[in-house]
Amino acid sequence: MLILGLDVVGENPKRFAVVSWFNGKLERKGEFTLYRLIRFIQSKRPDIVAIDSVTELGDDLRKFLRSLPPETKLVQITGKPGEQRSLQSLAKEYGIRTADRFDPYEEAKLSALLASKGVGYEVLAFEDEVIIKVTRGRSHGKGGWSQDRYRKRVHNLVRDKVREIEDRLRKADIPFDLETEEKDYGLARGEFRVYASREELAGLVKPMHGGDVEVRIYPVERAELGFAPLKGEEAIRERRSIIVGIDPGITVGIAAIDLNGRIIALHSERNMPVGEVFRFISEIGHPVIVATDVSPAPGFVEKIARSFKAQLFVPRESLRVEEKNELLRNLGITVDDDHQRDALAAAYKAYLRLKPKLEHIDARLREVGLSKKADEVKALVIQGYNLGEAMQKVSLRERPKVEEKREEQVREVPDLEPYIRRIRELERKIEMLENENRELREIIKEQRKTIGRLERKLVDYDEEVRRKVLKEKELEAKVKRIETLERQLKEAKALIERLSKDLVQVKRMNVIEIRGSAVPLKVLRVLSWNELERIEREVGLRRGDVLFVINPASAGKSIGEELVERGIRAIITEKPLPEPVREVLREAHIPFFTSEELDVKRVDDFAVVERKTLEDAIEKLLRKWEEEDREREAKKFLKLIEEYRIERAKELERKALEEIERERRREP
Template identity: 85%
Template sequence: MRVRPILILGIDVISENPKKFAVVSWFNGRLERKGEFTLYRLIRFIQSKRPEMVAVDSVTELGEDLRKFLRALPSGTKLVQVTGRPGEQRSLQSLAKEHGIRAGDRFDPYEEARLSALLASRGVGYEVLAFEDEVIIKVTRGRSHGKGGWSQDRYRKRVHNLVRDKVREIEDRLRRADIPFDLETEERDYGLARGEFRVYAAREELAGLIRPARGGDVEVKIQPVERAELGFAPLKGEEAIRERRSIIVGIDPGITVGIAAIDLNGRIVALHSQRNMPIGEVFRFISEVGHPVIVATDVSPAPGFVEKIARSFKANLFVPRESLRVQDKNELLRDLGITVEDDHQRDALAAAYKAYLRLKPKLEHVDARLREAGLTKKSDEVKALVIQGYNLGEAMQKVALRERPRAEEKPEEVMRQGPDVEQYLRRIRELERRIEFLERENQELKGIIREQRKTIGRLERKLVDYDEEIRRKILRERELEAKVKRIEMLERELREAKSVIERLSRDLVQVKRMNVVEIRGSAVPLKVMEVLSWRELERIERDIGIRRGDILFVVNPAGAGKAIAEELVEKGILALITEKPVPEPVAEVLREAHVPFFTSEELDVKRVDEFAVVERETLERAIDGLLEKWRLEDEEREVERMLRLVEEYRLERKKELKRKAEEEGHRKV
């Protein structure tokens, strides 16, 4: 019984600019209109609810945002095009009618979203596939080593050792989970500068097994491999499986992938090589050629890429006892009398043909038996079954049973011919020979197993000795590393302590000088503010208070405005001293209120931490001078204003007299 998904979202476009979607949810058979969503809000909603499916009548409605939308879908959520794959799409209304669903207004986006959700809940539609069943895992250092001497070299070596340990950890986890992969590493400082895994599994298979990591000494990035073109897979496996010929496939993995296919008679049927070919494209290419019964490689042990393909096709994996040499590959190609375009095609073809040569005696024996039994037309099917592990008699019987319905179409003819005893006798003799052959093969294999067990025991003893040596080496390295870290920490603490001592010594000298000046009564203490802001003003009022006649010292007045300047004037401060020039609005308010303001350079302010003083004589002289300057400027402005008023009065009087003279002249006329 098919388990219905818990939550399905049906969506349809309401408007294009800005793009908005109508959203309807299907939850355990209950429909609910969720409302109108922008693309950003829709993605956030999907990520929070994590539905089983997001159903749409056509993915083209997402336009240029389709790839972005697919990348944002949470793990386990499918995007479904309910109207079918491209080129074979049907209307929502016809599909609804076929499945007994009442359809409403076809121009209503919410109605279209409702139909999409209902059809998806019944398993109608095609899942949109954006990613290959392939993941890239990159392990690198997390932060720059920087420049430096011996300490930086030790740190760099430590990070490279951590990268190596993380690569080994991921490798061990993948092997324990029986997930095929290929690994490329870059060695550095007896460790690894980087490691890159090409894992032949979907991202979901790695959930809880490998986790990304950022911010530390080692970073782990997990990147699914996107398909060059979107794929479409039916929600129900309703597509009929076509009968395809059986083939032997050789694969040379790498940056450029080489593929070679030969049939079970040793004839070449396909040769191909392509740079950066994802595993999904390899599957599709092989499937178009035929059905592989053997997937072969030219190296030992087999790469994870080749293991993944063999497992996916449920084919036998052929691995040579030792990696094929270039000389052996060239000799195989000379025997075939064929030239190839590159080394990748050569390696793939050599692997496939080597596998064929290993099976050739068995396949020729099968051909001979089939000629005797009159089943030569079904040679490929019988050979494929034999390769899969069936004995010849069982394979012939399976093929004969497949043909039985055709024989049953003519029962009268069969009855007239009578039973074919000779066929059964041949079968018995064949089975007896097969039993003898298997018994001999069994004895040989037992001998091989005994030898292999001896070899394994010897290698295990060597491995134990090697592990013990490595363990001692690691313990020495860790002990040395701990001592180096301790030394680095103590050196850092010593540098910091020296810096603090130097700063405190300077401050102490300055404080002594300030105390002497203050005792003599020739210094004025200042109230220090780091910035000229409301929060800082509240702090200093809370801690020490601000009284009329105080002098404030502000380290950084940038960003202050008229309001806070007016507040200072209201509080009645005597003067304002800053390290940097005050902003123009503050200067205008202080100038208008005749509150002097200076920079620390003008008054030679002495400051230590939260304390600052200025010489009384210097301060009073500066204040008197500035106030006198402002008084003169105010008098000048007042004189200018009076002169301007007199001039304006004179001009107005002149205009008035002229107007009266004109009126007098008009009366005389």
């Protein structure tokens, strides 16, 4: 463990004395400005940065907290606000020698040493929530086809990255909410609200900068700083110890009971965030056990347990509804909903598991007169201390503490009473430790016998297990190989069947073509300039060729003129020709048909049509067009005669009127 102790040396600019503690070794690192200190911490990534009071950082406190690596804790050694003690009194309590209290390096050293013993309160600047934003990495630029394709590609990349992060969070069983903005069949952005700390996301989701996609991670800051004891037993001493049951989900259920099995709180709330759950429980007490009613434990419950440094209780198998209802009947209590029921059942099940041990602790404490401290002793035992250690810790805290003012006063006559009491306490502790040591030696002896027996069994089973594993791996490889070959065989059969049908059709068409009763067609996928160039390059395009077009939809007038220019005899299509092409071919008397009219036989890029059918269709269509042309010419001629007749009648009428006018003028 690496711990850095800090103390302010001077202002304008602010400078800090830094002392490091690494596995028992102290080293003076020198003076640092705030900027250099932050760079130094980011490069060394210590476990703890210890300072006697965070107020020494002044207005730079929030900036300093944001710059700390996720795994580094900022610890205020002297206690939480309102209950602070001096460094010297803490050092004396923990048996650390002090020198010049006005030396910044001495103060930094004391902070590092006390932090190594678990003294102090961690400064909590962030909620157990993190915002992850996934967006595009750069501007798309102005319009154009290339920019449109690039924009769609980036939005697809954003969508893929959002799905990747979502999949990782689900596999890690970390709860989250996701908001997305869809665009171009992809995502313009995605924003995750993850209910986990920065430490839990380390290595799971990494920031990305400078590419097409950016991933940025923002921890959610608390409105007010929080302070949590560095060691769990500090919270046990200061607050009521409780057992908490949690039922996670859209509606969160919370139940709290004390270490005597009495119900303290029942609550359920919809869309309750992790931070709110944490604060709700903190207001009730300090949980030493966090319980769930399902196995394995949900990630939400594990997170709450880690946040409080509490033991996690998971039943051997998920509790059935009948079992939960039976527990509530035994308690004689009704609940508002199923979420409160599940949470209370989990908490009470954990209590029943511990009840024999807790009753034994009560009996021992009554014998030694520590019943008033029963909850604190029970909590320490649950945390992992044996009963003797827990009783010793509690009894040591009962001794009266020397006031700080008396420490600073010079006493003329030494007071030996505290030393005598300390010696007696140490003697009692030694006696208890010796008894415990004997018990542990017996346990170790039995454990070694068990280990030896199990090791012999492992040797016996090792070879058999190894052979079984190898056999299973070989069998698994063969099964996968068989599945692959079966799939390939199925695909080959389907291909052979299709090729067989094509071969029969090709043979029939070859026979027809050899007999001269069929006309080969040159097949175009689409009617375009590129496709004409391909046909010209591969097989050539000559006058009198008949073309077969699969999809002519995109063709225009210029393509029709090109076909007329090349002297195409006729064109057959699977779909109707566009109107501009039809007009050009009709004007040039080049016949066009659909494949349904002529019964075209086609296999891939090879197609034929019966010669007689084609000739008859061409002759019939041309004859029809000739008749239409003659009719059109006749109508045109009749129209000219009619126009001439009308004009001639108008001319004769005009001349008659003029003659009448002249006659009228001659009369006297």
